[in-house]
Amino acid sequence: MARVRFVQRDGTEKNVEIGSSISVMMAAVRNGVRGIDGECGGCLDCATCHVYVDEAQAGLVPPPTEDEIELLSNVTAPRRSNSRLSCQIKIPSSIDELIVFVPENQS
């Protein structure tokens, strides 16, 4: 099973195993990763699951849809080129471990 490594701003980390059908947001919520709310459950309404995908891996996950890009346009934490909504990310089979950084706050 693949893993997600959630890195907080204070450097603390949480490693979570994740099945292929589960989003990174869901894995975070189920395992109590601080700073990822996932209010809407992944239907692209709330933008409360913003993360930064490790820059070296940003190209390995499928790109965001129009709706995701629009939501990311005004997230509260700084938006960067590797900003994603984690509800839209599932781990491709080519990755054993995805590293994501949790921003300081959610929208």
Add this chain to the structure above:
Amino acid sequence: MSGLVVIGASYAGIQSALSAREAGYADNITVVCDETWLPYQRPPLSKGFLLGTTGEDNLVLRDEAFFKNERIDLVLGHRAVGIDPRARQIEVDNDATLTFDKLVIATGSRARRISAPGAELDGVCYLRSVADAIDLKARLAQAAEVVIVGGGFIGLEVASSAAKSGKKVTVVESMTRLLERAVCPLVSEFLHATHRQSGVEVLMGETVIAIDGASGRVAGVTLASGTRLPADLVLVGVGGIANDDLACAAGITCTNGIVVDEHGRTGHQDIYAAGDCANHYSRFANGWVRLESVQNAQDQAKAAGLAIAGSHGPYDAVPRFWSDQYSVKLQIVGLSAGHDRTAVRGSADDGRFTVFFYRNGKLIAADSINRPGDQMAARRLIAAGLSPTPEQAEDPSFDLKSLVKAIETINV
């Protein structure tokens, strides 16, 4: 055993427990809930779950191992039946008594029942819990003609799911437009047209005076106008009522919900309430308000959890709501009641627009149809107390983000 006791294991109950723990609350935490399921997601129940795109596995928010790890005891399948604030005790329906130092009441809301004759017939359904959803899904699979009573969020989302599943669907709404208390007329009209185009019949200004049955099962509804609609399934979505009975009986002040301050604290020093069952003063409402939403439940419960742990983080988030029907994404931020002016960005003809609401020149709310970018901008503008002029809001070439960026520059 004492410590923190939480009544209710949905969004507000669980969030208050987690926030207290996260903020350093070290004593026992016990969550009591009359439902037998582990805490689960509610928004998909009227949408993906009914359609089969979200399975039962994907509804569970947190598993037993998680609670064990956080040292939170779950008592599921048991209802709290009494609160004694002076003795600091909760009476549970299995004759157990729980003693608390701090208490959170997160009992949520229940579906308002229809009082027409025939309301008790088999096939008259409501949707709140996962048990309701499992039952509704099974019945929907067998149904051919569905009547939805109430054109609110639940009714319209179920109408959308039922129509997508190929059912003949009729929505009966007593007001003059859909979602009358939640959105502006332009949004109501757009949604009405969307439902009509999807084959759903919408009857406005009609009330159900009787539910007709045959051999104990629902067979149709009779409307005040005399119209009779055949139906083998009736879904009633006519609003929610706060589950504040326990609190009221314990002498805690309740007025359309349990009255709480910005920390979720009731009139009793160590008793808190959060979520659908709580009524709080909101600067965004310009008054007291009881909200039924995931955002409200979570944010209010965070404030309560922090206060319980001796920390500080009052509830002051801009209220927000959303609904997905067919391919329409409706998002609402702020509370539009009392607005004196609107401005529209985009156009209903294109299926993408946002209505901005103003009161005394100040932006107070925005309803968006398929414009999530506007919604995100409005969320931040309202939170910061910033208002684009109505002319700026209407001008698609004006960058709403520029105002947000301006305040960030000031704050730095």
